Amino acid sequence: MQQVDLEIEENLEQHRTDGFSHSKTLVVRRGAPFRVSLPGTARPFDTLRVKIMLGRLYVTVPVSPSPNCPPSRWGAFMDPEGSASKPSVFIWSPASASVGRYTFKMLAFVQDKLKFRASGKFILLCNPWCRADSVFIPFEDQREEYIQDDSSLLFMGTSTNIVSRPWSLDQFEPDVLEACLNLLDVSPQHQRNEKRDYLYRKDPVYISRVVSAMINCEDDRGVLKGNWSGDFSGGVHASSWTGSGDILRSWAQSGFRPVKYGQCWVFAAVMCTVMRVLGIPCRVVTNFNSAHDTNGNLVIEEFYSETGKKLKSTKDSIWNFHVWVECWMTRRDLDGDTDGWQVLDPTPQQRSRGVFCCGPAPVKAIKERRVNLVYDVPFVYAEVNADVHTSVVSQGRVVSRTVDTERVGPIICTKAVGFPRMHNITGDYKNTKSPFSTLTSNSSSHSESSTLSRNTDKTSAVLMLDKPPVAGAVIRFTVKVVNGQRVAKMMKVHLNAQIKEYNNSPADTFWENHGVLQLGPLEVKILRQQILPEVYEDVVGDDMVNLAAVLEDVATHERVLAFQEFNVTVPELIIEIQDEDNVTLNCEHAATVAFSNPFSHPVSGVLSVSGAGLLRGHVNFRMFPLRPGGSGKQRINILPTMAGRKMLQASLMLSNKATVRGFKMVSVRRP
Structure with a gap:
C-alpha cells in the first residue's frame, strides 16, 4: 500500500503544532481540516473515499468535490487548487472528535471497483483555537x-x-x-x-x-x-x-x-x-x-x-x-x-x-x-x-x-x-477584602485582617519577623506582649524554633529561649530576639521554620500563643546571555551563570544548566568551594533549536542541602 503525502510542514503551521515537527507522525488539531496529497497514479477515479480509524473504531466518508462538510461530523473534500498530477484532499475532523493516534486509508474507485489505495497516520489533539471545541479559550x-x-x-x-x-x-x-x-x-x-x-x-x-x-x-x-x-x-x-x-x-x-x-x-x-x-x-x-x-x-x-x-x-x-x-x-x-x-x-x-x-x-x-x-x-x-x-x-x-x-x-x-x-x-x-489579604503572624491578638477569637481584657501576643529571612543574615523578630488588665503580671516566656517540611508538622527544636517578663497594668512590651546564621544554616536547607512563643501567667497559669512559619530564601543565580537581543536560531551563543556565597561557611556543589529549545539535555559542572562572600562564574554555550521565547535555567545543589536556582528568558529569532 502506498503512502499519502501528509504535507507535514504546511499542516503543522496551520494547526499550530509546529513544535511537534520532530514527531514521526503528523500532529493536527480537531475541528479544522488538514491537507494530504495523493500520487498522480491515483487518477483517474470516479469516487474517492476516506476510511478513518481509531483503534477498532472507524468511519468511512466520501470525498466531496466542494468544502461543505457538516462541522459536527468527519468529512473530506477535494482541494480546489490541487493539480491533476498531484490531487489533494482536505480531511475534516469534528470539534468533538476523540484525542488519539489515528490511521486512515484513501480508497479510489472506478465503476465501484477499487483502483488505488494509500494510507497515512496522524495524531489528533484538542483545539483551543476552535470555537466549537469545548476547550476553546477566547484570547x-x-x-x-x-x-x-x-x-x-x-x-x-x-x-x-x-x-x-x-x-x-x-x-x-x-x-x-x-x-x-x-x-x-x-x-x-x-x-x-x-x-x-x-x-x-x-x-x-x-x-x-x-x-x-x-x-x-x-x-x-x-x-x-x-x-x-x-x-x-x-x-x-x-x-x-x-x-x-x-x-x-x-x-x-x-x-x-x-x-x-x-x-x-x-x-x-x-x-x-x-x-x-x-x-x-x-x-x-x-x-x-x-x-x-x-x-x-x-x-x-x-x-x-x-x-x-x-x-x-x-x-x-x-x-x-x-x-x-x-x-x-x-x-x-x-x-x-x-x-x-x-x-x-x-x-x-x-x-x-x-x-x-x-x-x-x-x-x-x-x-x-x-x-x-x-x-x-x-x-x-x-x-x-x-x-x-x-x-x-x-x-x-x-x-x-x-x-x-x-x-x-x-x-x-x-x-x-x-x-x-x-x-x-x-x-x-473566594471573596477577599483585598488582593493580598493575609496575616503577617498568627497570634492571640486581633488585627484588622484577622478574625482570631480574643478577649481585649486579657494578655495577648503578636510574633512578627522584622523582614523576610535571607540565607546568611541574622533572623530578627519581635514578640509584642500586651497586658489588657489593670493588674501587674509576671509571665514565663518560651520561644521555640523547629525545622519543618512544607507539608508536615515540624521536627525537633533547633533553637529555643526561655525567660521571665514583668508587665505592669495595661503595659505593652516588645521583646526583640534573633537567630544567628550558624544556628540555622546547617538544618534549614530547603525546609522551613516554625517559630512560636508561649507566654504563661505565673499567677493564673493562663497561656497565650503566637507563632509564624517562614522560609529562608537564597539569592538567585544570575544568568547573562552575550548579545541577548540577537539570539538567533541554530547559532551558538555564550552565556554565564554567576553565584555568590551568602552563607557563613564555605560551600561547594554541582551546577546543572538546561533549557528546552536551547540545550540538549542537562549540562553539569562541579563548583569548587567558595568562601563566605565569595563568587564564581561558569560559562556555557547554547544552541537554539526552536524560535520564540525560551527559558534557560540553572540549579546549584549545595553541600549544605540548600539549592540555589535562577532563570533567564531568552527570545530566539529566526535568521
Missing part, C-alpha cells in the same frame, strides 16, 4: 501561554515570602508527545475497555480525570511515585527535578514503571505538560496555607506544647503551600455557570470515586460553595476556606485555644500571562 495571549509556552514558574515558600521556581514543561521535546499518548493508552480505563475509552476521549472532563489519576501511580501504572518521608534513596529527590521531559521519558523508557520521586509541585507540573500536549489549556496554581481536612468538617486542629513546640496529634494538616493545576473547559455535564477554569490535583491525597485523583472542580463552584457538584468541590473548598483551631496543651489538657478564619488560602496564585511574575487569583476562589 490569543492565553492560548500562547497555556498551550504553546514550554516553560513556567512554580510558586512556593510561604504567603509572606513567596519564592518562584523555574520549570521546563518540555512539551515539544523529543519523545514527550509519545509519552503523553502512551499515558492514555496504559490507563486502566483503556485497558478495561478500549472502545469505550476511545469514545470518551472526546470529552476533556473525562481526559482530565484519566490524566489526574495517571500522573500518580497509586492505582495504576502511573508516572510518579510520591514520597514525603525524607528518605529518597532509590530515586531522585523531588526538589532535584527541573522539568517534565526527564520524568516522562524515564517513565516511558522503563516500560511504564513509576519514576521516583515526586511531591505536589512535581505532580502538578508534569500534569500541566500532559494537558498542554493534548491541547487542553492548563496552568499551575499554588494555594498558600492549604488545608487538608481529613474528616470534612471544614476545621483544621493544631496543637502546641506549653513550651511552644508544635505537636503532631491530628490527621488534619495545613501545608505551607500546595500546588495543583487548572484546566480550561466547558462543563456540559453540569448546570449553571461552571465553564472556565477547573481544579485538577494529581497529588495522591484523597480518593475520588475510589481513585487517587481530584477534579475537575469548577473554580466558580468553589467560590460559590456549590459543594453538591462533582467532582471533589467540597475537598477543594476546604483547602482554601477551612477554619483553624489552635490549642496549647499542658499535661494532656487544652489550656488555650484560638480560632482563625482567614489563615487558610490567603493567597492563590499562578504565573502571569506573558510575563515571568506572579499573578494573584485569590479572588477567583
Whole structure:
C-alpha cells in the first residue's frame, strides 16, 4: 500500500503544532481540516473515499468535490487548487472528535471497483483555537501561554515570602508527545475497555480525570511515585527535578514503571505538560496555607506544647503551600455557570470515586460553595476556606485555644500571562477584602485582617519577623506582649524554633529561649530576639521554620500563643546571555551563570544548566568551594533549536542541602 503525502510542514503551521515537527507522525488539531496529497497514479477515479480509524473504531466518508462538510461530523473534500498530477484532499475532523493516534486509508474507485489505495497516520489533539471545541479559550495571549509556552514558574515558600521556581514543561521535546499518548493508552480505563475509552476521549472532563489519576501511580501504572518521608534513596529527590521531559521519558523508557520521586509541585507540573500536549489549556496554581481536612468538617486542629513546640496529634494538616493545576473547559455535564477554569490535583491525597485523583472542580463552584457538584468541590473548598483551631496543651489538657478564619488560602496564585511574575487569583476562589489579604503572624491578638477569637481584657501576643529571612543574615523578630488588665503580671516566656517540611508538622527544636517578663497594668512590651546564621544554616536547607512563643501567667497559669512559619530564601543565580537581543536560531551563543556565597561557611556543589529549545539535555559542572562572600562564574554555550521565547535555567545543589536556582528568558529569532 502506498503512502499519502501528509504535507507535514504546511499542516503543522496551520494547526499550530509546529513544535511537534520532530514527531514521526503528523500532529493536527480537531475541528479544522488538514491537507494530504495523493500520487498522480491515483487518477483517474470516479469516487474517492476516506476510511478513518481509531483503534477498532472507524468511519468511512466520501470525498466531496466542494468544502461543505457538516462541522459536527468527519468529512473530506477535494482541494480546489490541487493539480491533476498531484490531487489533494482536505480531511475534516469534528470539534468533538476523540484525542488519539489515528490511521486512515484513501480508497479510489472506478465503476465501484477499487483502483488505488494509500494510507497515512496522524495524531489528533484538542483545539483551543476552535470555537466549537469545548476547550476553546477566547484570547490569543492565553492560548500562547497555556498551550504553546514550554516553560513556567512554580510558586512556593510561604504567603509572606513567596519564592518562584523555574520549570521546563518540555512539551515539544523529543519523545514527550509519545509519552503523553502512551499515558492514555496504559490507563486502566483503556485497558478495561478500549472502545469505550476511545469514545470518551472526546470529552476533556473525562481526559482530565484519566490524566489526574495517571500522573500518580497509586492505582495504576502511573508516572510518579510520591514520597514525603525524607528518605529518597532509590530515586531522585523531588526538589532535584527541573522539568517534565526527564520524568516522562524515564517513565516511558522503563516500560511504564513509576519514576521516583515526586511531591505536589512535581505532580502538578508534569500534569500541566500532559494537558498542554493534548491541547487542553492548563496552568499551575499554588494555594498558600492549604488545608487538608481529613474528616470534612471544614476545621483544621493544631496543637502546641506549653513550651511552644508544635505537636503532631491530628490527621488534619495545613501545608505551607500546595500546588495543583487548572484546566480550561466547558462543563456540559453540569448546570449553571461552571465553564472556565477547573481544579485538577494529581497529588495522591484523597480518593475520588475510589481513585487517587481530584477534579475537575469548577473554580466558580468553589467560590460559590456549590459543594453538591462533582467532582471533589467540597475537598477543594476546604483547602482554601477551612477554619483553624489552635490549642496549647499542658499535661494532656487544652489550656488555650484560638480560632482563625482567614489563615487558610490567603493567597492563590499562578504565573502571569506573558510575563515571568506572579499573578494573584485569590479572588477567583473566594471573596477577599483585598488582593493580598493575609496575616503577617498568627497570634492571640486581633488585627484588622484577622478574625482570631480574643478577649481585649486579657494578655495577648503578636510574633512578627522584622523582614523576610535571607540565607546568611541574622533572623530578627519581635514578640509584642500586651497586658489588657489593670493588674501587674509576671509571665514565663518560651520561644521555640523547629525545622519543618512544607507539608508536615515540624521536627525537633533547633533553637529555643526561655525567660521571665514583668508587665505592669495595661503595659505593652516588645521583646526583640534573633537567630544567628550558624544556628540555622546547617538544618534549614530547603525546609522551613516554625517559630512560636508561649507566654504563661505565673499567677493564673493562663497561656497565650503566637507563632509564624517562614522560609529562608537564597539569592538567585544570575544568568547573562552575550548579545541577548540577537539570539538567533541554530547559532551558538555564550552565556554565564554567576553565584555568590551568602552563607557563613564555605560551600561547594554541582551546577546543572538546561533549557528546552536551547540545550540538549542537562549540562553539569562541579563548583569548587567558595568562601563566605565569595563568587564564581561558569560559562556555557547554547544552541537554539526552536524560535520564540525560551527559558534557560540553572540549579546549584549545595553541600549544605540548600539549592540555589535562577532563570533567564531568552527570545530566539529566526535568521
